[in-house]
Structure formats: C-alpha cells, structure tokens
Amino acid sequence: MPIFKNPNFDFLKWRWPAVGLSLLVIVAGAVAVAMQGGLELGIDFSGGTAVFVEFDDPVTEDAVRDAISGIAEESVVQQFGPAEANQLLIRLPQSGPEEGASLEEGANALREALLQSSVGGFNVIKQELVGPVIGDVLLRRGYSAFGFAMAGILIYIGLRFRFSFAVGAIIAVAHDVLVTLAMLTFFGYELSLNVVAAMLTITGYSVNDSIVVFDRVRENLRKMRRDNFATLVNTSINQTLTRTIITSGTTLFTVMALFVFGGEVMEGFAFTMIVGVISGTYSTVFIAAAAAIVISERRAARRSLTTGAQTPATSKPKRRSKKGRARARA
Amino acid sequence: MAKNLRWKLLLIVGVVVAGVFAVTPPEDRIRLGLDLRGGVHLVLQVETDDALQVETETLAEQVGEQASVNGITLTSAAAVSSTEMRIEGVPPDRDQEFRDLADELLQATYDRESGAGGTYTYRMRPGIERSLREESVRQALQTIERRVNELGVAEPIVAPYGAANDQILVQLPGVDNPASAKEIIRSTGLLEIKLVQEGPAPSRETLLQTRSGVVPPDTEVVFGPTGPVSATEYYLVRRVAAVSGRDLRNAGPTIDEYNQPAISFSFNREGARKFGSFTGANVGRLLAVIMDNRVYSAATIQERISAEGRITGNFTQQEAMDLALILRSGALPASLTYLEERTVGPSLGADSIRAGFIASVAGLVAVALFMLSYYRLSGINAVVAVALNLLIMLACMAYVGAVLTLPGIAGFILTIGMGVDSNVLIFERIKEELATARGVRAAVSAGFDRVFLTIVDTHVASLIAAMFLFQFGSGPIKGFATTLFFGLISNVFTAVFVSRTMFEVVLSRRREAVLSI
Numbered sequence: 003m004p005i006f007k008n009p010n011f012d013f014l015k016w017r018w019p020a021v022g023l024s025l026l027v028i029v030a031g032a033v034a035v036a037m038q039g040g041l042e043l044g045i046d047f048s049g050g051t052a053v054f055v056e057f058d059d060p061v062t063e064d065a066v067r068d069a070i071s072g073i074a075e076e077s078v079v080q081q082f083g084p085a086e087a088n089q090l091l092i093r094l095p096q097s098g099p100e101e102g103a104s105l106e107e108g109a110n111a112l113r114e115a116l117l118q119s120s121v122g123g124f125n126v127i128k129q130e131l132v133g134p135v136i137g138d139v140l141l142r143r144g145y146s147a148f149g150f151a152m153a154g155i156l157i158y159i160g161l162r163f164r165f166s167f168a169v170g171a172i173i174a175v176a177h178d179v180l181v182t183l184a185m186l187t188f189f190g191y192e193l194s195l196n197v198v199a200a201m202l203t204i205t206g207y208s209v210n211d212s213i214v215v216f217d218r219v220r221e222n223l224r225k226m227r228r229d230n231f232a233t234l235v236n237t238s239i240n241q242t243l244t245r246t247i248i249t250s251g252t253t254l255f256t257v258m259a260l261f262v263f264g265g266e267v268m269e270g271f272a273f274t275m276i277v278g279v280i281s282g283t284y285s286t287v288f289i290a291a292a293a294a295i296v297i298s299e300r301r302a303a304r305r306s307l308t309t310g311a312q313t314p315a316t317s318k319p320k321r322r323s324k325k326g327r328a329r330a331r332a
Numbered sequence: 333m334a335k336n337l338r339w340k341l342l343l344i345v346g347v348v349v350a351g352v353f354a355v356t357p358p359e360d361r362i363r364l365g366l367d368l369r370g371g372v373h374l375v376l377q378v379e380t381d382d383a384l385q386v387e388t389e390t391l392a393e394q395v396g397e398q399a400s401v402n403g404i405t406l407t408s409a410a411a412v413s414s415t416e417m418r419i420e421g422v423p424p425d426r427d428q429e430f431r432d433l434a435d436e437l438l439q440a441t442y443d444r445e446s447g448a449g450g451t452y453t454y455r456m457r458p459g460i461e462r463s464l465r466e467e468s469v470r471q472a473l474q475t476i477e478r479r480v481n482e483l484g485v486a487e488p489i490v491a492p493y494g495a496a497n498d499q500i501l502v503q504l505p506g507v508d509n510p511a512s513a514k515e516i517i518r519s520t521g522l523l524e525i526k527l528v529q530e531g532p533a534p535s536r537e538t539l540l541q542t543r544s545g546v547v548p549p550d551t552e553v554v555f556g557p558t559g560p561v562s563a564t565e566y567y568l569v570r571r572v573a574a575v576s577g578r579d580l581r582n583a584g585p586t587i588d589e590y591n592q593p594a595i596s597f598s599f600n601r602e603g604a605r606k607f608g609s610f611t612g613a614n615v616g617r618l619l620a621v622i623m624d625n626r627v628y629s630a631a632t633i634q635e636r637i638s639a640e641g642r643i644t645g646n647f648t649q650q651e652a653m654d655l656a657l658i659l660r661s662g663a664l665p666a667s668l669t670y671l672e673e674r675t676v677g678p679s680l681g682a683d684s685i686r687a688g689f690i691a692s693v694a695g696l697v698a699v700a701l702f703m704l705s706y707y708r709l710s711g712i713n714a715v716v717a718v719a720l721n722l723l724i725m726l727a728c729m730a731y732v733g734a735v736l737t738l739p740g741i742a743g744f745i746l747t748i749g750m751g752v753d754s755n756v757l758i759f760e761r762i763k764e765e766l767a768t769a770r771g772v773r774a775a776v777s778a779g780f781d782r783v784f785l786t787i788v789d790t791h792v793a794s795l796i797a798a799m800f801l802f803q804f805g806s807g808p809i810k811g812f813a814t815t816l817f818f819g820l821i822s823n824v825f826t827a828v829f830v831s832r833t834m835f836e837v838v839l840s841r842r843r844e845a846v847l848s849i
Contacts, residue, residue: 054680105670106514127677136375136672139494140806147804154796162789199739199801199809203746203816206797210750210790214757217786245760249753252702256695256749260742263694265687267367271742 009240013287014232014295020288024177031184041183044194044270045130047144049137051094051108052130055116058123060088069119073111083266089127096134105131144198148179151202155209163216166301170294171212174285178208181281182274189273196271204278207253211246211286216294218242231298235291243287250283337840340833347825348720351727361730365737365811368685370678371505372513375671376476378498382666383468384414384461391438392417393572398433415456417442422450468665469498476500476517478661483513499671510675512654518668520624521658523580523597524573525607525641526554528618528630531567539566554620556627557646567620567627574610574619576663579603583659585652588644593652597659598640608638623655688741695745699752707759709848713834714755717826721751724822725815734818737811747819753790754827757783759849772847773839780832787828791820 035041045052055066063079070077070092078093094108109129116124132140152172159168179201191197218238226234257279261272355361366373388411395417396409407421422430427450434452438444442454456464469492477490485504493501507513529551533539536553540546547553547568555566581600588594599607611619611633620630621643628645647655699718704711725747729736762779766772798820802813839847 105673106511125677126675127680129673129675131670131673133669133671135377143804143806147800150803151797151800154800155793158793158796195806195809196739196742199805199812200742202797202801203743206794207750209793209797210753213789213793214786217789221782241764242760245753245756248706248756248760249750252699252752252756253746253749255698255702256745259691259695259698260745263687263691264742264745265684267684267738268687268691268742271739275746 009243011240011243012236013239014236014292017288017292020284021292024181024285024289027184028177028180031180031187034184034187038187042187042190042192043137043141044192044197045093045132045137046195047137047141047193049096049132049134051112051132052128053092053094053109053112053126054082054128055090055092056125056127057088057090057121058125061090061121063090065119065121066090066092066116069121070112070115073115074108096137105133140195144195147198147202148205151205155205159209159213159216163220164298166294166297167212167216167219169297170290170292171209171216173293174212174282174290175205175208177285177289178204178278178281181285182277185277186270186274191270191273194270196268197274200271200274200278203275204282207279208282208285211249211282212290214242214245215239215286215291219291219294232295235295239287239291246283246286250279253279337833337836340829341837344830344833347724351720351723354727354730355723358726362726363733363735364681364685365735365740365808366503366505366674366681367676367738367808368681368736368741369505370676370681371503372507372510373672373674374502374504374510374514374517375493375673376500376502376518376668377671378469378472378500379667379669380465380468380498381414384456384464385411386665387464388414388417388456391442392419395419395434395437398437399430402429402433404430404433412453415461417454419452419454420450422452424450465498469500471665472668473500475521475662475664476502479516479657480504482657482661483516485513500668506678510673512650514670514673516654516658518670519658520664520667521577521661522624522663523577523643523659524622525575525610526569526571526573526620526622527610527614528620529568529570531569531618532565532630533567534563534565536566539568554622554625554627556622565627565630567618567630569620569622573622575599575603575607577659578663579606580659583656585649585656586642588642592644593647593649594645595643595647595652595656595659596640597643597656599638604638607641608636611638612636623659684738684741688738688745692741692745692748695748699748703752703755707849710759713831714752714759716834717755717831718748718752720830721747721819721822721826724826725818728818728822729814734814735811736815737808739808739812740815743812743815743819747815747823751819751823751827754783754787754823755831757786758827758831762847763849766847766849776832776835776839776847780828784828787824791824794820 063081067077067079070079074094076095078091080091082089082091092112094112109131113126152175155175156168156172159171182201182204186193186197215235215238218241219235222229222234222238226237229237254276257272257275260268261276264272392409392411396406396419399406399409404423404426405421406419409417409419411417419430419434427447430452431447434454435444438454441460442456445453445455473490473492480488480490480502483504485507487505489501489503491501493499502517504510504513529548530542531539536555537545539553550571551568552571553566554569555564557564579599579602581598581603583595583597586594586596615633615635618630618632620627621641622628623643628643643655696718700711700715703714707714722744725744728734758779761783762775765775765778765782770778795817798813798816802810802817805813
C-alpha cells in the first residue's frame with residue numbers, strides 16, 4: 003500500500019502561495035508577540051520564583067490567590083497537571099534586583115502565607131528560584147547555541163553541497179523557528195529551556211529533511227543534466243516525497259505520545275516538536291528548494307552577465323550543469 | 333553462510349550482549365538526573381571581591397602599623413576599594429623612609445600609582461588580582477565540598493560553573509527540604525575571638541556614650557544575643573582578632589555546665605600559642621566569641637587558656653551540630669549569594685519517570701505497528717534496528733556515566749521516531765531500485781550504498797545541533813543533548829550495518845529471492 007504511486011506534483015507552482023501563507027503566519031505571530039510586549043519568557047529566562055504545591059484537599063485557584071495576595075503584586079496561580087491531583091503552580095515575579103535581596107525570600111513568604119491561610123495542608127513538590135543573573139545567562143546561552151548551530155550547519159552544507167543549498171536550508175530552518183514561535187504565542191506556551199531544546203532539535207530535523215532532498219538533487223544533477231534546474235528540483239522533491247511523509251509521520255507519532263502521556267512538564271517541549279515537525283516537512287517541500295532555486299538562478303544570471311559569454315565546458319559535472327541551466331534559461 | 337557474514341553476525345551479537353550487560357540492572361546502571369530522582373540544584377556566586385577587600389584592608393592596616401612603629405604619623409591608611417588603598421598625610425621629611433617600608437610590604441603585590449603631596453595610592457597588580465580571585469573560588473569550592481560531604485548526601489556534585497568560573501554548582505540528590513543544607517553551605521563560618529573594650533550595653537548609643545558616639549579607630553561594634561534571655565547586646569571590640577577559625581584544629585557539639593547545647597573547639601599548635609599569650613596578657617578582661625560578625629558569647633578570661641575553648645549561647649541541638657560542622661569545614665574566603673535554586677520532590681520525579689516510560693512505549697508501539705503494516709516483513713528489520721538503537725544508546729549512557737533527565741527521556745522517545753528515518757530512506761530506495769527491474773540482491777545493495785552518504789550528511793547536521801545544545805545547555809538540557817548524541821551515533825550502526833546484515837542473512841538463505849517490502 004504505497005502512499006503515492008510515482009508522485010508528480012508541481013510543487014514549484016505553489017511556492018509563491020506557500021511563501022505567502024508562511025509569511026501570513028509569521029507576521030500574525032510577530033503582531034501577537036508585539037501586542038503582548040515581547041515573547042512570553044518562562045521562569046528559566048525571566049527569573050523569579052515558581053512553586054509547585056500539592057494540596058491535601060481540593061482548593062480553588064482564587065482561594066490561593068487570596069491567601070498570597072499580600073506577597074507580590076503580580077503573582078500567577080494556575081492548575082498544574084490533572085484536576086484531581088490538586089496541584090497548583092504559583093509564580094512570583096523577580097523580587098527586584100536590589101543587592102542582598104535573597105533568592106528564597108519570595109518562596110518563604112509564600113509558604114508562610116499558605117500556612118497562615120485556611121487552604122489546608124500542602125506539600126511543596128517542586129520549587130524553582132532563578133535569579134536575574136542566571137536568567138540573562140541562560141537566555142544568552144540559548145541565543146548562542148542557536149547561532150552557532152545554524153552557522154555550523156550552514157558551513158557543513160556549504161562544504162558538502164553548494165552555497166545556495168546551505169542558504170536554502172537555513173531559510174527553511176529560520177522559517178520553522180519563526181512559525182514555531184508564532185504558534186507558541188498563539189497557544190500561550192512560554193519560552194522555557196525545554197522549548198528552546200525542542201527548537202534546536204527542530205533545527206536538526208528540518209535540516210535533515212532538506213538534506214535528503216538536496217542529496218537527491220545532487221544525484222539527479224549528474225543524471226539529468228539537460229533538464230531545467232527547477233524541474234530537476236521538483237522531480238527530486240517528488241522522488242523523496244514518500245520518505246518525507248513517512249518520516250514526519252513516525253516522528254509525529256512519537257511526539258504525540260509525548261504530548262499525551264509525557265506529563266505537564268514535557269508538554270511545552272512536545273507541543274514545540276509537533277509544530278516544528280509539521281512546519282519542517284512543509285518547509286522542506288515548499289520553502290527550502292524554492293529558496294535554493296531562486297539563489298542559484300540569481301547567481302547564474304550574475305555569472306553570465308559578468309563573463310559575457312558562456313564559459314567553456316569543463317569535465318566537472320557541477321560546472322556543466324550550471325552551464326546547462328544557463329542555456330536552458332536563455 | 334558467507335564467512336564475512338558470520339563475522340558481522342558475531343559482531344552484532346557481541347554488541348547486544350555488551351549492551352545488555354552494561355544496562356543490567358537498569359536502576360543501578362542508569363544515573364538519573366535531579367529532575368527524575370528529586371533533589372536540589374543550586375548555583376552560587378562567589379563574591380571574590382570580598383577576598384580582595386580583606387587582602388587590601390589587612391595590608392593597609394599593616395602599612396599603618398609599620399609606619400607608627402617607625403614613628404611616622406599618617407593621617408590615614410585605608411582601603412578605598414577592593415583592590416586599591418590610599419595612604420594620606422605622609423610627612424614630607426619622612427617621605428623616603430615611608431616609601432622604603434611601604435615598598436617592602438607591598439612591592440610584590442601592589443603598584444604605587446601616585447605619591448604627590450604625601451598621598452599615596454596603591455593598586456593591586458592585575459595578575460595578583462586574578463590569582464587571588466581564582467584562589468578564593470578554589471578555596472570556596474573545597475570548603476563547600478567538605479561541608480556537603482559532612483551533610484551525608486549520596487553522590488553530591490560540587491563543581492565550578494559559569495563562563496567566568498566564579499560560580500559554584502551544587503547538586504544534592506534526594507534532599508527535598510533544602511533550607512538547612514543551604515544555610516550550612518552559605519555560612520561564611522568565620523570564627524573570631526576578639527578582646528572586648530567596652531560593653532555589654534543594651535544599645536549602640538549607650539555603648540558609645542562615654543566616647544561621645546564615635547567608634548575609636550582599630551575597634552568596631554558587634555552585637556548578638558549573648559545574655560541569658562537572648563536580648564541583643566552590644567560590644568565594642570578590637571578590630572583585629574586574637575585568634576580566628578584558621579587556628580582551629582577541630583570542633584564538635586557539646587553540652588555546657590547548664591546542660592545547654594554548645595560547641596567545643598580546639599586549637600592547632602599555632603592557634604594555641606597565640607591564644608595562650610593573648611589570654612595570659614588579658615586576665616580579668618572580657619573576650620567575645622564572634623562568628624560571621626555575630627557575637628555568640630562573651631566571657632571573662634579567668635586564667636591563661638591555650639588548648640581549647642567553647643562557644644555557648646542559646647543553641648538548639650541541631651544549631652550546635654550545624655555550627656560545629658561549619659567550623660570544622662573551615663571558613664569561606666568570600667561570601668556567597670544564591671543565583672539559582674531548583675528543588676524537585678521525589679514523588680514528582682517518580683511521576684515523570686512513569687509518564688516518560690508510558691510515552692516511550694506508546695511511541696514505540698505506534699511506530700512499530702506502522703512499519704510492520706507499511707513495509708511488511710522488512711518492517712521487522714526496522715523494528716529490530718530501532719530496538720537495538722535504544723539498547724545501544726542506553727548502554728553508551730551507562731558506560732560513560734551520563735545522566736538521564738526528563739528531557740533526556742524525550743530525546744529517547746524522539747530517537748524512536750527520527751531514528752526510523754534511516755530505515756525509511758533505505759527501504760524507499762530499495763523499492764525504487766526494485767522498480768527498475770533489477771534483482772533483489774542488487775536492489776538491496778544499491779539501496780544501502782546510494783543512501784549511505786545521505787545518512788551521513790543528515791546525521792552530521794543533527795550532531796552539529798546536538799553538540800551546541802550540549803555546549804550551551806545546562807543541567808536537563810545537557811541530558812537531552814547527550815541522549816540525542818548517542819542516539820544518532822548508534823543509529824548509523826543499527827540502521828546501516830545491522831539492518832543490512834539482516835537483509836543479507838535473509839537473502840543468503842534463499843536461491844530465488846523475493847523481498848517483502
């Protein structure tokens with residue numbers, strides 16, 4: 003039961019509408035982010051206090067809010083995990099950067115307030131206190147990890163394939179990251195260390211997908227020299243389409259399992275992966291190759307302008323294919 | 333069976349046996365991260381400025397003392413910052429003499445920056461500053477290590493941390509109420525015994541009444557609950573300590589004459605000599621036992637004491653034990669501030685493990701069912717490869733002692749889904765090759781050969797991402813990067829080598845080969 007029997011879709015015809023759709027999502031995401039005043043940072047990056055409390059008896063979020071109202075101006079109280087578990091997450095903002103303000107002050111005040119109140123017995127099951135210094139460091143490290151990973155992959159693909167492919171892959175990755183950020187904002191997930199880890203994994207995944215197509219393009223460049231480059235890329239996408247679909251399918255199975263069964267802590271990670279896998283597959287088919295084609299054609303056009311005449315054929319297949327392309331377009 | 337096929341099979345069986353051996357029993361072999369087993373994760377900043385400040389203050393004081401011993405009167409000699417001291421009012425006629433004696437004390441570690449009008453500024457040399465900072469972090473690290481070891485926590489981690497290496501990471505598995513552990517780690521633990529000049533008095537004002545509110549030079553005001561009813565009392569004491577924690581040999585909890593918990597301590601040889609001559613010279617006067625700038629007890633010196641002493645106060649049994657521990661482990665060279673604290677209760681960790689396990693099994697079953705239904709018998713090949721992939725991954729982690737964290741479990745689950753990609757790539761290629769009407773053996777062999785480079789490329793790209801994730805990640809994220817890393821490496825082995833060998837074994841048994849794919 004093959005998924006496609008000799009698929010031959012004209013993906014390139016759809017590349018501009020696809021780019022439009024992606025831009026729409028990304029711009030909407032940017033607007034949403036701007037409206038809430040920046041990305042929603044989790045405690046890992048913003049710093050502050052998060053206390054996960056398990057209550058002996060069912061309590062309402064409002065009762066807890068009342069109990070701790072004296073501690074901080076902006077506290078967040080929300081349910082954590084299934085309702086019957088009686089677990090609440092209470093978040094307090096950074097207690098202020100003033101020198102000497104001790105990290106645990108907020109958490110201690112919180113315990114005290116809960117003890118004084120009538121919410122009943124409770125047990126702190128998890129507590130995270132992140133100072134402003136660490137938050138900044140973690141955020142900066144997140145950016146560095148991203149920057150360096152992107153640069154490393156760019157260089158590797160540039161060496162193994164050609165420059166335009168590397169740029170195409172990176173554009174696809176940037177696309178996936180932006181779409182994922184937009185979706186995280188739409189669905190109200192905050193940026194945590196886990197989410198950043200998921201996004202880096204998506205980077206690897208998306209590049210993988212692109213590489214499989216590029217590899218096929220490289221192989222076809224040797225076999226189908228006479229074809230127009232765009233046609234050749236389209237054929238390559240079609241030839242690898244079954245694999246692309248199956249792989250994103252199996253990966254989706256597993257991240258869905260993680261989303262459903264993995265518990266509250268991994269939910270953000272799993273959600274990011276789900277969005278990333280879908281976006282990664284989409285960008286491989288519609289964005290990466292299209293970008294590579296546009297860049298290749300630009301470069302080829304510039305080259306034929308500067309050299310004036312066509313360069314004499316060399317024995318290298320890579321060169322010849324470029325020349326062939328220029329001829330086909332002429 | 334061909335000879336080299338037998339070797340391949342033998343190698344695979346060897347890897348499986350080694351893998352199983354490495355992970356049994358799993359609860360002992362796989363180290364769990366704090367987020368799974370519960371515990372405390374702390375990041376502390378060593379305020380290295382403190383150590384520099386002490387150094388500069390001590391030397392400035394020494395310069396002042398030396399000058400007065402030699403009959404040179406200075407207006408002041410004091411530290412103006414942690415690395416800078418200023419000496420004012422050197423009489424013009426004694427200028428050269430002062431320079432000589434100051435140089436003798438400071439030349440090795442400080443640079444003289446100016447000397448106009450009898451005012452000198454000395455600044456610590458950058459090299460000395462750096463090594464002092466490093467030294468104070470190293471000392472803090474050792475002190476904390478000693479304290480953590482005395483706490484009796486199994487498998488604690490105390491390690492340098494942060495880009496500047498002036499932070500310390502402390503991980504205490506299994507500790508779920510960190511308040512007392514945190515207090516013990518952070519206490520400076522500086523014990524000082526100082527001569528009392530005035531006091532006790534109920535307030536600062538009454539203490540300084542006879543001196544019209546001015547604290548005389550070389551003295552300072554300290555306070556603490558020394559009285560029987562634990563009211564705060566104020567003392568004016570000499571700034572320079574007669575003996576300090578550095579002179580201690582040992583400390584332990586004890587009981588005082590009123591049956592109250594107390595701390596006894598004994599001096600080392602140097603400390604005993606100093607304390608002996610100090611108490612001998614000041615019989616009848618009051619001395620104060622001060623720890624971290626808080627007076628714990630004050631007592632009249634009855635006679636010359638040298639070997640040991642005792643700190644009494646309103647301690648509980650636990651406090652006495654904790655303080656003795658802090659004294660035993662030595663003083664911190666600088667104060668510490670907490671930058672980060674994460675505590676996970678053991679029940680939450682157990683829940684996470686259960687959830688991760690269920691998700692893994694669900695993911696594996698879904699992927700296996702799909703592969704079997706889509707690729708039929710060849711699907712078995714892929715499922716075996718994935719299972720082996722997971723085994724090797726776990727074995728590698730057990731072997732290098734890597735820590736499994738909750739995101740690490742996610743990496744495990746992802747490896748199931750993404751690892752099967754290599755099999756899909758190969759199978760799809762074999763199908764294509766079969767379509768061009770070649771023989772089955774040729775198709776299989778061409779399928780593996782053609783796809784091999786693609787697999788290398790995709791894996792290298794993913795490894796680059798995993799490497800940077802490891803490099804810049806912290807704690808749990810490092811765990812994720814580790815699982816991802818081992819998953820990728822072992823995937824190349826299982827999806828290419830093992831899977832191919834399985835095909836070859838199947839095909840070598842039949843004359844007219846057909847492939848269920």
